[in-house]
Amino acid sequence: SNLKHLFMCLLAISIYFSAIVHLIPVSTAKNGVSSKSRKRIMPDPVTEPPVTDPVYEALLYCNIPSVAERSMEGHAPHHFKLVSVHVFIRHGDRYPLYVIPKTKRPEIDCTLVANRKPYHPKLEAFISHMSKGSGASFESPLNSLPLYPNHPLCEMGELTQTGVVQHLQNGQLLRDIYLKKHKLLPNDWSADQLYLETTGKSRTLQSGLALLYGFLPDFDWKKIYFRHQPSALFCSGSCYCPVRNQYLEKEQRRQYLLRLKNSQLEKTYGEMAKIVDVPTKQLRAANPIDSMLCHLCHNVSFPCTRNGCVDMEHFKVIKTHQIEDERERREKKLYLGYSLLGAHPILNQTIGRMQRATEGRKEELFALYSAHDVTLSPVLSALGLSEARFPRFAARLIFELWQDREKPNEHSVRILYNGVDVTFHTSFCQDHHKRSPKPMCPFENLVRFVKRDMFVALGGSSTNYYDACHREGF
């Protein structure tokens, strides 16, 4: 019955998916929500619908490759020229990082098979290209990582075929828009026109490779160089920030207290612990939602023991709590403080790269950061996109830099999250479109935000990163 339940649920999902496709162009007015809440709602699935359904949310998170998605990347008036593009991705679908104690782990095949679902037209060529090896395209220690997933029973955290296909799709979509339509790279493009950076996990490197394989017209190892980023915040040489850590500790305390208040959640963990026959504490520490999401995303029934089965009701309780946790996280703003400091270095680096492009430099026109949920989430929050959904598998956050050909000294930015234009939802450009007919945000707004307003938003008197990170008496 567990399986049947899951099947019914997946059936409901495919209906949901077609509903999403149809919902996007529909104005929020038709949703029948009050005008007060309507204001908060972005016209797309980036935001929560008025009532959040845990299974619906979970399936958006899975990001199961299906119909071609709508995407707003590259939309600009004719007199705008695309100058540079900066892409932040979360790795694609992966095997869980944790096991549910004393249960059989889900049997998922992490080898790549061109004629197994999900398909992608470039999958076969990708496998054959990657299996020939790479030469010296990576900064140490990335060289020791496998170039594609290859275990018949996935290893913990390994990228799956779904994850590879998700990023081949991302790459192809960006190629159609940025290379074919906007000619971001010249035909004789060279290695220094790309800037590539990944954390040291195989799933992020492989996700980056899959995206590039879909994106580049000729995937030539001689033109690929991936830098290694040791920090999930991509903070390079500026990682030391005590105040950021203090915000994080307070945020974790908030999270802990919210959990204690949820008696249904405690009861659910208790039931599940009884099923798998370990102490409740041990089960909770094993973060079972991560493994349960994998079962859900791969249509594998939840595990059973002779004491019973983990089931969809357990899943719904834990997932619903997660959604409530995110809601409280937004209200209490501790995570915002953490995010403003955590995201500053990478945003600062990005505007530096954009500034050089505005000066006419032709290097690093396409930047790719292959990263994690704990990378994208603070960046979204810092930009003021706290209403945006938690980064799903293969999520993409893109900064586009444009030049107005009629006023060549004026540069503008667009911000896109999973294909949706969120430029005017950012805190540095919220009201701009009401004052200006331009469908973009002045680049200066972003620069001012990163150089100064980010710190003002923290509420102290600091106006730079170092002071904000070392504020006394916080």
Ligand SMILES: *[C@@H]1O[C@H](CO)[C@@H](O)[C@H](O)[C@H]1NC(C)=O
């Ligand atoms: C899920 O698995 C069940 C049984 O293994 C199968 O009958 C069903 O078609 C699968 N559903 C999807 C959407 O793949």
Ligand SMILES: *[C@@H]1O[C@H](CO)[C@@H](O)[C@H](O)[C@H]1NC(C)=O
């Ligand atoms: C911000 O970027 C500039 C160069 O563009 C650099 O000199 C400065 O150290 C960076 N600051 C931080 C805190 O990363």
